[in-house]
Amino acid sequence: MQRLDQQFIDNQWIPSRGERRLPVTDPYTEQVIAEVTAGDPADVAAAVAAAQRALPAWRELSGAQRAIYLDGFADSLTRRREELIRLSSTNNGKVLDEAAIDLDDAIACYRYYAGQARELDQRQGRLIALEMEGVEACCYHDPVGVVGLITPWNFPLVTSAWKLAPALAAGCTAVLKPSEVTPLPERALAEVALEIGLPQGVLNLLQGDGAGIGAPLAAHPGIDKVSFTGSNRVGEAVMRAAAERSIGVSLELGGKSPIIVMVDADPEQAADWVMAGIYFNAGQICSATSRLIVHEAVAEPLYAALAERIDALVLGNPLDADTDMGPLTSARQRENVRAYLAMAEQEGLLVVRDASHRELPGQGYFVAPTLYRDVPVESRLWREEIFGPVLCARSVTDENEAIALANDSEFGLAATVISGDSRRASRIGRQLQAGSVWLNSEQLVLPETGWGGFKRSGIGRELGPWGLSAYLEVKHLVGPADGGDDT
Known part of the structure; x- marks a missing residue:
């Protein structure tokens, strides 16, 4: 078992100031595979101070210079690909193909923002068309400053890339807090930073939980912006902390996404897309299409096609290439999902498939892929994010009813x-x-396409040019047309 008691601050692994230890568990074997020291506010203070020292020099680099380091992240992660895929699978419970998607998407993200950093150079100092004669205005984009990045446990490598890559491209320095549930894959980012020669203090990585690291990071006066992905409860706490200092936040929070199958759809093809939308990563995905809205004319053949596919899913060791669905990532998450299944039983929901239709593996945090039909809109299972392999379905009679039902959600x-x-x-x-x-x-x-939600699903956008803009401040220089520009 690994004992990981160091934090990555100012390009050094230094002993954590914290005293508590947190177990890291393999969700398939249910065995503790590592122990990390839970950091505390003193670790946060040291990391923020390092990021502040690094900011002036990092922000003065051109976008093209910063792009070299972003490409370096992509190159290094590519070299470590097989190692990180297996590590993600072991720590998270993802099957190998899903872990590969997580990593490959992260690599693509670093590549994309390397390009965005180069393009940023071309946008600096652009003149703005004005109607007033004799006046000139030009636009610049400055980095926000030191940013706190808090990532979830369901897609560790790609969600950190969505935050870290645009932040570095913009010229920000960062303090990254991975989830205490899955800290192992993201520790590799510190190793990558050393390998590619990232300047001291540009990336600092702190391990620990919300109480020891997350809350002090969001509230630290040296943090200029916080980006958080996770639950609404924690996201709202982050927002309150940011509001105390009137700093910006980017929040990607909960979801209860619909998947609409219309009367003219092919039930067999539709079934494949429905399966991918809910049972990928054992349903632990913020965009999981967990509400199935199907036209009544194709409902029965679709339910039959889904039942057949659910029965064919192989549950087991995520490191086995034949496994289709691994365990949930933690015992706690399994209990959360089981609580919803108990509610469904109390409500008398109509079961198409659940644990009574299959034998679960003898070990691991497994929940059976589950499908309920004709679920009332008042049911908590219909309205709340379950974050597990649970699909709730209802039929409709026309397009307008489908749209209204899809939009009837706080997410x-x-x-x-x-x-x-x-x-x-x-x-x-x-x-x-x-x-x-x-x-x-x-x-x-x-x-290239933005990521973020309406309503209670969050604030702001990640990915695309919008993801870069989230870490930039817009500055205009306005003065006489003959004032010149010495930059």
């Missing part, structure tokens, strides 16, 4: 529309209150 992160008519799918998609809508496809999350 608005994502949605999927499946229809034999692409124009209908697009028309429905335009009316859905969601940040990302997939039309007749699996969930494609690309570096």
Whole structure:
């Protein structure tokens, strides 16, 4: 068992100031594979101070110079690919293919923001068209400053890339807090920083929980912005801490995403997209399309196709190439999902597939892939984020009813529309209150397209040029047209 009692601050592994130890568990074997020291506010203070010292020199580099380091992250992660895939699978419970997607998407993100950093150079000092004669205005983009980045446990490497890559591209320095549940994959980022020669203090990585690291980081007076991905409860606490100092936040929070299957859809093809939308990563995905809204004319064949596919899913060791679905990431998350399954039993929900239809592996934090049909809209399972392999379905009679039902949620992160008519799918998609809508496809999350939600699903956007803008301040220099510019 590894004992990890050091924090990465100012390009050095130094002993943590904290005294508590946190176990890191393999969710398949249920064995403790590592122990990390939970950091405390003194660690936060040291990391923030290092990031502040590094900021002046880092922000003065050109975007092209910073891009060299971002490409370095991508190159190093590529060299470590097989090692990190297995490490992610072991720490998180992902099957190997899912762990590979997590890593490959992270690599693509660093590559994308290397390009964005180079383009940023071309945007600096652009003149703005003015109607007033004799006056000139030009626009600059300055980094926000020192940023606190707090990432979740379900997709460690890619969610850290979504934050760290644009922050570094913008010229910010960072303090990164991985989840205490899955700290192992992201520790590799510190090793990468040393390998590529990232300047001291630009990236600082702190291990620990919310009480020891997360809350003090969000509240630290030296932090200029906080980016958080996780639950609404914690996200709202981060926002309150930021509000005390009127600093910016980016929040990617909960989801209860719909998947709409219209009357002209092919039930067999639709079933494949429904399966990918809810059972990928054992349902532990913020954009999981966990509310199935299906036209009554195709409901029965779709339920039959889903039952067949659910029965065929192989649950087991995530390191086994034949496994389709691994365990949930923690015992705590398994208990959270089991609590919803108990509610479903109390409510008398109509089961299509659940644990009574299969034998679960003898070890690991497994929950059976589950499907309920004709779920009342008042049910907590229909309305609340479960974050597990649980799909709730209802049938509708027409397009307008489907749209209204899809939008009847406090969340608005994502949605999927499946229809034999692409124009209908697009028309429905335009009316859905969601940040990302997939039309007749699996969930494609690309570096070039923004990521974030409507309503209680968060504030701001990650990815694309919007992700870079989240770490930039806009500055205008305005003066006489003959004032010149000495930059």
